[in-house]
Amino acid sequence: MPATKPEQKPRLVVLGSGWGACRLLKDIDTRLYDVICVSPRNHMVFTPLLASTCVGTLEFRSVAEPVRSIQPALSLLPDSYYFLARCTDINTDQHEVHCEALQEDIDDGKGEGGNKFSVAYDKLVIATGAEASTFGITGVHEHALFLRDVKNAMDIRTKLLLNLMKCEIPGTSMEEKARLLHCVVVGGGPTGVEFSGELSDFIRHDVHHKFAHVKDLIHVTLIEANEILSSFDVRLREYAVNQLTKTGVKLVRGMVKEVLPEKLLLTDGTEVPYGLLVWSTGVGPSPFVRNLPFEKSPGGRIGVDETLKVPGVEDVYAIGDCSGYLERTNKTVLPALAQVAERQGKYVAKALNKMAKAGEGHAKAHITPADPFVYRHLGSMATVGRYKALVDLRESNKSRGLSMKGFLSWIVWRSAYLTRVISWRNRLYVAVNWATTFLFGRDISRF
Ligand SMILES: Cc1cc2nc3c(=O)[nH]c(=O)nc-3n(C[C@H](O)[C@H](O)[C@H](O)COP(=O)(O)OP(=O)(O)OC[C@H]3O[C@@H](n4cnc5c(N)ncnc54)[C@H](O)[C@@H]3O)c2cc1C
Incomplete structure (x- = not known):
């Protein structure tokens, strides 16, 4: 998908469909952004109740929420999509993510490999969790x-x-x-x-x-x-x-x-x-996160500043279990919890909505600094x-x-x-x- 033109809506690309990504998808204003969600899982898992499904206290269906239900615009708007794929690499100079369609689900595992494709972004949020x-x-x-x-x-x-x-x-x-x-x-x-x-x-x-x-x-x-x-x-x-x-x-x-x-x-x-x-x-950090050429937090996650932005590159944010504060921010390490990821998703959605309203939604636009993210347990x-x-x-x-x-x-x-x-x-x-x-x-x- 090529880069957007100035007369088009800016494109927000979200990697992942977990707690952080889904909260962001829910809160983002789809009148201001076209949204592309890339994730190998087409649903969000309500993890606090997952253990109950292992013994049949709850059925599996009860803890899975389809991404398209969380953000209907992914199905309804002409330029918004959910792609069943994983991101393999990010080119921050070109402002695009490289992805691979999920092989086993797309071609039943018999083909050469999942389709490879690229998506250009104006704003990118990485919420790919941990392993x-x-x-x-x-x-x-x-x-x-x-x-x-x-x-x-x-x-x-x-x-x-x-x-x-x-x-x-x-x-x-x-x-x-x-x-x-x-x-x-x-x-x-x-x-x-x-x-x-x-x-x-x-x-x-x-x-x-x-x-x-x-x-x-x-x-x-x-x-x-x-x-x-x-x-x-x-x-x-x-x-x-x-x-x-x-x-x-x-x-x-x-x-x-x-x-x-x-x-x-x-x-x-x-x-x-x-x-x-x-x-x-x-x-701990996944191989995808480990291989990204970004500065890392002390735990090896994607390093972010107080506004959850990845420093040194334009228009990239990281939230949830895949991210951590850079040491120089002197901020307390946040636990790998759904409540952290969810609140970070909410915070970034609010910041992005504000940017788009101020005409700062497109790639490389000047961005007015946001208030820092504050976490209260x-x-x-x-x-x-x-x-x-x-x-x-x-x-x-x-x-x-x-x-x-x-x-x-x-x-x-x-x-x-x-x-x-x-x-x-x-x-x-x-x-x-x-x-x-x-x-x-x-x-x-x-x-
Ligand atoms: C069994 C269990 C119980 C838990 N209970 C609690 C609890 O009670 N309270 C609490 O606060 N926390 C709990 N947690 C922790 C909580 O679930 C995590 O902290 C939370 O899921 C982190 O959210 P996230 O959005 O960062 O990542 P996740 O929710 O893990 O989502 C990551 C998403 O990224 C996708 N992804 C991965 N790689 C790629 C890629 N390369 N490209 C695109 N997409 C990718 C994944 O498919 C997934 O959709 C629990 C966790 C588990 C496993």
């Missing part, structure tokens, strides 16, 4: 499952149900059954803890009735090198440890050295056989299973503020996320899924 950190540990990519998007959650659910059914096949040894039904979670952050809690609920409520022959063999182990939920208030952490232990989750303090097909090795020499291994040890929540949750409303790294735990917190957790789910359609799906799970148990069909 799971493996710390270079051998075997993680080959044998562990990650929990980053809906496909991952589907794989986890399939494997869990497959292992349960394999155990009932005549001729399976007791040792093999114990291995197949050992679910190991590595990483004790909110995602690892919530997933462990969901698994233990699934075991208590559903495996006990629907897989009664093997119910005593299934176990969950959570391995963490330091403390679980280290960013939460210490009282909440202790509570989480007690709750998880009560629900049968075994907590192991240890570091993984190597992952083999059916067991993992800890640095102290312990061998841990597993049937399902879920890896959730935080995130609204708090963190996590469920720990058995209708219990933690709500930590302290400002980050400060002891001021409310923190609570237990059943009431679980109600707060559910209500908060139900209201935050993007569309009314998904809000209804989530509410109906919760009600059906409560009344009839989780779905254990394997497709």
Whole structure:
């Protein structure tokens, strides 16, 4: 797509369709910009509820919001598009992004490679997120499952149900059954803890009735090198440890050295056989971000200034997990959270709308400096299973503020996320899924 002419609307190109990108797409004024969204995922994932889909508490559909529903102009306006593709490179001198159409979805994986194309931009926002950190540990990519998007959650659910059914096949040894039904979670952050809690609920409520022959063999182990939920208030952490232990989750303090097909090795020499291994040890920059020729933040993300602009190049912004403040800004490092990405998307949309209104929307126009982005942490929540949750409303790294735990917190957790789910359609799906799970148990069909 060639560069826009001065008489045309300026073109905004957005890379990604996650929390940051979708908030930006929702808030951008499409009367002022033509918008092109490039992403290999045609939907946004409501990640806080993703762990619930792995065991069937929620259906996958309930946590996925199509990009075209979030910003209808992508389908309706003649010069606005969503492209199912990934960006491979950015030429900031030419003001264009180079992209590759998603091979497996476009040509079923049989062709030479996805179509390559370029899109010229007036303004570019990079919101391509991060990828799971493996710390270079051998075997993680080959044998562990990650929990980053809906496909991952589907794989986890399939494997869990497959292992349960394999155990009932005549001729399976007791040792093999114990291995197949050992679910190991590595990483004790909110995602690892919530997933462990969901698994233990699934075991208590559903495996006990629907897989009664093997119910005593299934176990969950959570391995963490330091403390679980280290960013939460210490009282909440202790509570989480007690709750998880009560629900049968075994907590192991240890570091993984190597992952083999059916067991993992800890640095102290312990061998841990597993049937399902879920890896959730935080995130780091993706190869795409690492290869971009921009100055990087201390964590290796795209370095940005106080206004989320990439310094040294014109008209490029970076938001969410793919970006970080440059060291020289002296700003506090922001956590890799949906609430950060979403608020950055909102901030950049507002700034871009203002620019276009001031006639600064086209490429290389003089830009009036914007007010800096200010982040205020609204708090963190996590469920720990058995209708219990933690709500930590302290400002980050400060002891001021409310923190609570237990059943009431679980109600707060559910209500908060139900209201935050993007569309009314998904809000209804989530509410109906919760009600059906409560009344009839989780779905254990394997497709
Ligand atoms: C299971 C789970 C639970 C979580 N729970 C919470 C929570 O409770 N609260 C909270 O605040 N945060 C939570 N998070 C973190 C939160 O989801 C992330 O911080 C947030 O998604 C970051 O948003 P983002 O827009 O930067 O990236 P993402 O949401 O990861 O989106 C990145 C997008 O970029 C696309 N992309 C990648 N590469 C390219 C490319 N080369 N070209 C074009 N597009 C590309 C991807 O397909 C994706 O659409 C959770 C994360 C997970 C995985």
